[in-house]
Amino acid sequence: MDLSVNIAGMKLKNPVIAASGTFGFGKEYSKFFDLNKLGGISVKGLTLEPRKGNEPPRIAETPGGILNSVGLQNPGVHAFIRDEIPFLREFDTAVIANVAGNTVDDYRAIVEILSDADIDAIELNVSCPNVKEGCLLFGSTAAGVFDVTDAVRKVCKKPLIVKLSPNVTDITEIARAAEAAGADCISLINTILGMSIDVEKRKPVLANVMGGLSGPAVKPVAVRMVYQTAKAVKVPIIGMGGISNESDAIEFMLAGASAVMIGTAGFVNPNVWVDTIQGIEEYIKENGFDNAADLTGALIE
Amino acid sequence: MDFRERIVKTETLAKDIHLIRIRSEQITGKAVPGQFVNVRCSNGLDAYLRRPISICSVCPTDKTFDIVYMKRGKGTSLLCGFCEGDMIDVIGPLGSGFTMPSAGEKIAVVGGGIGIFPLLYLLESCNGVNKTAFLGFRSKDAVVMKDAFEYASNKLVVATDDGTFGVKGFVTKPFFDWLNVNRPDRVYTCGPLPMIKSVAEHCVKKKIFCEVSMEQRMGCGIGACLVCSCKVKEGPDFDYARVCKDGPVFPAEKLIFE
Numbered sequence: 001m002d003l004s005v006n007i008a009g010m011k012l013k014n015p016v017i018a019a020s021g022t023f024g025f026g027k028e029y030s031k032f033f034d035l036n037k038l039g040g041i042s043v044k045g046l047t048l049e050p051r052k053g054n055e056p057p058r059i060a061e062t063p064g065g066i067l068n069s070v071g072l073q074n075p076g077v078h079a080f081i082r083d084e085i086p087f088l089r090e091f092d093t094a095v096i097a098n099v100a101g102n103t104v105d106d107y108r109a110i111v112e113i114l115s116d117a118d119i120d121a122i123e124l125n126v127s128c129p130n131v132k133e134g135c136l137l138f139g140s141t142a143a144g145v146f147d148v149t150d151a152v153r154k155v156c157k158k159p160l161i162v163k164l165s166p167n168v169t170d171i172t173e174i175a176r177a178a179e180a181a182g183a184d185c186i187s188l189i190n191t192i193l194g195m196s197i198d199v200e201k202r203k204p205v206l207a208n209v210m211g212g213l214s215g216p217a218v219k220p221v222a223v224r225m226v227y228q229t230a231k232a233v234k235v236p237i238i239g240m241g242g243i244s245n246e247s248d249a250i251e252f253m254l255a256g257a258s259a260v261m262i263g264t265a266g267f268v269n270p271n272v273w274v275d276t277i278q279g280i281e282e283y284i285k286e287n288g289f290d291n292a293a294d295l296t297g298a299l300i301e
Numbered sequence: 302m303d304f305r306e307r308i309v310k311t312e313t314l315a316k317d318i319h320l321i322r323i324r325s326e327q328i329t330g331k332a333v334p335g336q337f338v339n340v341r342c343s344n345g346l347d348a349y350l351r352r353p354i355s356i357c358s359v360c361p362t363d364k365t366f367d368i369v370y371m372k373r374g375k376g377t378s379l380l381c382g383f384c385e386g387d388m389i390d391v392i393g394p395l396g397s398g399f400t401m402p403s404a405g406e407k408i409a410v411v412g413g414g415i416g417i418f419p420l421l422y423l424l425e426s427c428n429g430v431n432k433t434a435f436l437g438f439r440s441k442d443a444v445v446m447k448d449a450f451e452y453a454s455n456k457l458v459v460a461t462d463d464g465t466f467g468v469k470g471f472v473t474k475p476f477f478d479w480l481n482v483n484r485p486d487r488v489y490t491c492g493p494l495p496m497i498k499s500v501a502e503h504c505v506k507k508k509i510f511c512e513v514s515m516e517q518r519m520g521c522g523i524g525a526c527l528v529c530s531c532k533v534k535e536g537p538d539f540d541y542a543r544v545c546k547d548g549p550v551f552p553a554e555k556l557i558f559e
Contacts, residue, residue, distance in 0.1 A: 024525035028546070031523075032302060044527070053541055059518045059528035064346035066520065073527045073541060216346050267350060267521040268341065270392065271302055 002291035003281060005039070007236045007258050008159035008184030010120055012039035012094055015259035015292050016249065016277045019240050020045055020098035020123060020163075021070065022263030025084040026091075032270040037277060039259060040094030042187075043084065045125050047100055048110050050076035060196040060205035065215025065242070066264060067194050069208035072100055072131055077110050081117050089118060096161065100125040104138075104151045115157035122158045124149065124183075127165030127190035128212075139165040139190075142177035149181035161238065164188040164229075166218075171225045172232035179233045186229060187238035187261065189222045214264040216242040223255050230256020230297060244272060246279025253295040304341075305388040309365055314445040317372040318415070319381060320357070321389070322365050328393050329364045332356050334423035335398030335514055335550040338368060339522035340380065341390035348376035353519050353545065355491075356394060357418035358425060358449070369445075371415045395522055396549050399489055399512050404429035406486040410454075411476050411500050413437040413492025419514055420491055421446060424453035431455055433479065437472025437496065441465035473499050485509060494558070501553035511553035517544040532557040 003014040018029070020042040026035055035041065053073025060067040075083070080097070088095045097119045101107040107124065114122055126139035126148055138144035149162055162178040164171065166189040175186050191212025196205040204210075222241025230237055239257030243249050244265040252260050265272045280292060289295060310322035328338065339351040358367040370377050383389055399419075402408045408430055410420040417436050424432050432454040438444045440463045451457045458475045459467035468475050473496060480503070490500040491514035504511035520526035524546025533542045533555045542548060542555075 022521070022526055024527075028521070028523045028525040052539075053527065053530065056528075056530040056541070057518050058530060059520050061348070061350050061518075064349055066350065068520065068526070068528055070527050073530075215349060267526065270521075270523070 001281070001284060002293075003277070003284075004291070005259050005293050007238065008121065008161065010094055010159050012259060013092070014039040014277050015253065015280065016273050017042055017094070017096070017238065017259055017261045018266070018273060019261035019263030020096075020125065022266055025080070026088055029266065029270060033274050035091040035093055037274050038093045039277075040096055040120070041088065042096040042098050042123050042261060043080070043088070044074050045072050045098045045100045045128060046074050046077045046080050046110065047072060048077055048106055050074065050079065055207035057205060057207055058211075060211065062194070062196055062213065063217060065213055065217035066267075067196055067206060067211035067213050068191070069206045069211035071208065072128055077113055081113070085118055094120040096121045096123050098123040098125050098163070100128055100131070104148050107148050108151050108155055111152045112155045115155060119158065121161055122156060123161040123163050123187060124152060125163050125190070127163055127167075136165055136167065139174070140168055142173045145174050146177040146181045149178050149183055153182035159184045161185040161187050163190055165190050166221060166225055166241075167193045172228050175229040175233050179235050183235060185236045185238060186233060187240065188229060189218070189225050189241045192218050192221065214242065216244055218242045219248060223251055226252055226257050227255040243276070244269070246276045246283055249276050249280060250283055250295060253292075254297070254299040256297045256299075258293070258296050304390045304392050306391055308383055308385055308387045308389050310385055311383060314369065315443055318369060318443070318445050319372065320367055320369045321380070321383060322367050323389060323391060324363070324365045325391070326364045328391070329359050329361060329366050332359055332366060332394040333398035334401070334426050335419055336394035336396050337419075337549060338391045338393030339395055339519075340368070342376040342379040348374075348379050350376075350520065351392065351522060352376045352380070353395070353522055355419035355514070355549075356422055358422050369415070369418045392522065396545055397547065399423050399514075399550050400487070402427050402430045402487050407431040407483070408487045408489065409433045409435065409476065409479070409485045411435045411472060411488065411490040411492070411496070413472055413496045414439070414443070416492030416497075416514070416516075417446065417450070420489060421449055421453060423489055424450065433483075433485070434458070435460070435472045435476040435479070437461070437492065438466070439463070471496065476500065477503060480507070487511070490514070498558040501556060501558070505554050512550050513553050513556060514549045515544050515551055515556070516549070519545050521545070532559065
């Protein structure tokens with residue numbers, strides 16, 4: 001039995017990837033499980049310059065999920081290359097650099113730098129809802145996604161994944177724009193823009209007022225968007241949004257995803273990634289599949 | 302990895318203040334004062350996140366530790382449903398603890414409300430140290446663990462906001478009075494923001510070593526997700542530190558209170 005999957009020229013040992021923004025640069029979770037077991041790691045969103053992030057509180061618990069407004073706190077791309085890649089490369093797992101910027105030039109510059117770094121792929125974050133400029137502005141329209149993907153494509157020497165926002169009217173239009181501009185793969189969904197109010201204080205819970213919703217609550221929206229996107233584009237899809245176990249992961253693969261990312265569920269169960277990999281393996285065995293890749297799009301309609 | 306451990310005792314200390322005693326070789330073997338555990342309140346989707354709770358006391362011989370929490374939301378209400386004999390899913394010890402005093406030193410702890418609990422573990426863990434504890438509560442019915450603090454310290458001062466027990470007013474008043482005639486080697490504080498801010502600023506001004514245990518809403522609890530930030534000085538600028546990993550204990554002079 002083969003758990004490996006091929007995405008955009010990358011061979012992952014299994015379809016389970018740690019989602020950006022929930023896994024730091026891997027060090028913290030390496031104390032809980034062997035990172036060699038992961039299909040890949042998408043690191044904390046990187047920007048050209050270091051970013052301090054937003055004022056706390058940055059998290060609000062909601063039914064079956066959380067709202068966050070971290071605001072891309074990160075040490076900057078140069079510190080990532082210098083301080084984090086050596087550790088990540090101690091493990092046999094794909095390293096995906098998630099990148100964000102305020103302008104098309106920012107994106108192009110950071111992708112140019114990372115194209116010469118020891119990483120396996122670049123994930124273009126055009127969907128962070130927690131920063132004032134750029135990012136989601138590009139991700140909200142097909143033209144915006146096309147422009148930034150197109151600009152980056154010209155300098156990108158690594159497989160290029162474009163991570164889409166669910167905060168759009170028609171996800172298929174955005175996905176097609178990414179594909180047309182040269183994306184090798186599409187990952188979705190980033191968080192859903194949300195808000196929570198403390199009625200005792202009559203104030204927003206988050207200092208930033210609004211934040212991104214993740215966790216089990218968003219899963220049906222995410223599965224639907226993966227399903228629609230899979231029908232709209234030919235490039236492979238990495239599905240995410242509320243995955244907490246193998247059953248959730250398989251749901252995304254049946255809907256058309258070639259791999260999945262898991263994030264928020266790790267806060268509750270730090271072993272969720274390895275538990276999910278093991279569960280997928282059992283499901284394949286029990287359901288007469290030969291390999292994990294056969295699950296992709298195997299939905300009976 | 303299995304994080305489930307056995308509950309050996311539960312006790313209600315005061316209205317809405319509850320203690321859970323958990324047996325765990327792993328956690329008691331590693332814990333130091335100031336650290337916390339991250340507790341799963343339910344297996345369902347309500348109260349989805351784990352709840353960070355300070356370690357209040359450790360019994361190395363029985364391999365048990367105590368956590369004390371206040372029932373105030375969904376998560377802590379669910380915790381009230383746990384009974385002796387139940388298994389509880391608890392990750393820890395997490396975070397960085399207090400700097401322990403050396404033998405012969407004089408220390409003071411200043412705690413308010415549910416912030417007092419990590420200070421008990423600290424007091425119980427240092428021997429040969431002159432220890433004075435200042436504890437503040439809302440009123441008489443909120444006073445908990447007085448005997449344990451009395452036993453673990455050389456002198457205990459209790460204050461209540463309404464004067465129904467001990468000194469009337471905020472606990473900072475008797476502490477600052479004491480500080481006028483005493484010079485401790487170290488001060489440790491945990492509790493409501495106005496209290497810790499006032500204690501920290503006072504100690505920084507007097508150049509007294511002071512450590513503050515901070516609180517913030519957490520996500521992962523292990524330093525990966527960057528949601529539990531607190532503002533710290535970084536050269537001439539500021540930075541956001543992770544309460545769960547860089548803290549919860551911070552040197553007073555590093556913190557920027559707002």
